[in-house]
Each structure stands twice: as C-alpha cells, then as structure tokens.
Amino acid sequence: MELRSLRYFIAVLEAGSLSRAAGALYVAQPALTAQIKKLEGELGTPLFERSHVGVTPTAAGLQFYQDARKLLSDASAMRERLQRGPGGLEGSVTVAVPFLLASLLLGPVLARLKQSHPRIRVFVIDDLSLMVRKAMVERRADIGILVDSEDVNGLDVKAFVREAMFVCGHDGGGEVAAMTAQPVAGASKRSKARNAHRAAPVARPEIPFARAAGLPLVLQSRRFSIRAQVERAAMDLGLELNIAHEHDSARVIRSLYLAGAGFTFSPACAIGDAPPRGKQWLVARVVQPELARTYFLATASARKLDDATRAVMDVLVDETRRLIASGRWEAELLLRDEALPKTSGRP
DSSP states (O other), X not given: OOXXXXXXXXXXXXXXXXXXXXXXXXXXXXXXXXXXXXXHHHHTSOOEEEETTEEEEOHHHHHHHHHHXXXXXXXXHHHXXXXXXXXXXXXXXXXXXXXXXXXXXXHHHHHHHHHHOTTEEEEEEEEOHHHHHHHHHTTOOSEEEEESOOOOTTEEEEXXXXXXXXXXXXXXXXXXXXXXXXXXXXXXXXXXXXXXXSOOOOOOOEEEHHHHHTSOEEEOOTTSHHHHHHHHHHHHTTOOOOEEEEOSOHHHHHHHHHTTSOEEEEEGGGGGGSOOTTSSEEEEEEETTTOEEEEEEEEETTOXXXXXXXXHHHHHHHHHXXXXXXXXXXXXXXXXXXXXXXXXXXX
C-alpha cells in the first residue's frame, strides 16, 4: 500500500466523483480508477459504491478514510520532525465523542491544544454512542467518551460527567408551561452534596415524565440511546409515547422541533442550541423519574498512555471542568484527578 494510493482514495471520497477527483489531482481518470481498484484488492473489500451520479463510500470506506487521514498526517509529521528537530510534545491522538456532545466540548478542547501543544495532531470521531464505543473496542481511538457504558471488556472506564435530560420545544400558547413547576428552593440533597463539582443549578421549570410522554414528540428511532432511555422509562410507568415524527437524522429532528412540529428529549449538552428565552420556547427538566445521561472516559486497558495522549486527556478534562463551572454545561463532574490514567513516561 502506497501513500499515493491513500491520497487518491481521500480525494475521491471527498470529491464524491472519480472524474472530479481526477481533475483535482491532474491524473487521468482511468489511471485513478485503476489505483482505487488496486487499493480495494489489497484491502479485500470494496471502498465505494458506484452509480451514474458518482461514488459513495461503503461502511468500510468511511472507516478507512479516518485511518488513511491519520496515516498521511503521521507521514507528514515524520518529515517535519526530521527537518526541524525535536521541540515539545508531538504525536497523533484520536478522540471518539458522541456527536451531541462534540459541538459543545471539542471546540474549546481543540483550540486550547492548538495553543499549548501545536505538534499534537488530534483526530476526531464524532458519531452515535454505539459507534463511539465500537471505535474504542476496535482500538481506532485512543480516548473515548462513552454513554452509559460503565463496564466494557478491554477498556479502562471511569465515570466522567452526569447530565440531566430536558424536554424542549415551541410552546406558543403556553399550555405545556402550565404543566410544569418550579424546582423546590434549596435544591435536592444530591445537588447540595455535589456543589463543589458543578455550577449553581439553573432555575428551570420541571415537568413530570408522564406529562412529557403525552406531548407530541419528535424522536429518533429506538437504536439511538436517548430514545431507548425514554422508551424504558415509559415502559416502567406503563405509558405509551405520543410519537408525532420519527426520523434517524438529528438534523431533521432539530428542524422539526424548531418549526414547532413537536417536543423532543434533549441532554443538557445540547440545550444551548435552543432559541433564546422569551420566544415561546420551553426547556423543562424531566422529573418523576429524573432522566439523566452518564458519560464515561475510556482508554485501552493494560496500556499506559503516552505523553501526547495524556496531554489531550488533561485538556479534555480541564475544559469540561471549565464548561461546567461557568454554567455553559448544566452537568456534574464525577471524575477525580486521582482516577486519571497514568502516562508511560515515553515522549
């Protein structure tokens, strides 16, 4: 397998067409097609599905795309290291994060790493929680943030963050707001005990799950973790969910509830995307029972972290702490510093 083949493959995937990629690479299309077929033969699996409108990557092709980008980056870094000599931490680190959390957390993390460790190259896998877990189990990521996965074979898993679930949606007539109640002053015993690890709780209205389940809901299918959790709560209470729209695409769900087509269940990390208050928009904490998501920080077990991975881990934890302390993330930090994995001591 040659680096040139990887570059060609990446160009085809990003262009979505062999002809467009050939033009961008200044390569004859038959030669490019032959290179892709040769690469597929070496890997023993098709990387693209061909049609009259272009090419689309297979599941194996999408996975190989992430690996190929990292390989090319490592090769480039190797050349730069030999040319400029040593100076500061460097390496490649892949982080796998659920996509709802990625938009809140990864911007601050990557921006800070760019300043503090410019030679560390960070690759991100942002996907469904099940795919994040799969990436960690298959060792395609060095650090993962898992959802409600406390015990995973082959992984060192630490409780990281706990966040509440909310009902969000357009409440033009205020009918749903009338079903809510303000939280009891002084907060619960749990939140009092944990104030050292969380910002002062936002005074949001609360809605019993039984009432939320009867609202017209826009939800993803049962294979998604939030829907599965909501289904379990409904089953425990003997309730049936009032599903108005069901789509797998998170963007479609967001578009629907922003258009007033129904309400959705949202974790705290995603409620910052809601419209400003005072515009007939409801955000209410779900209670009776309280729904919550717990995130776990995962690394490969039986393997100490190298210094670059530990540096990324430290920034990830520190930026999480800042987001929670500032109130930008209505969550509770569970991780203690002494629980963090140790480094190997190798650069």
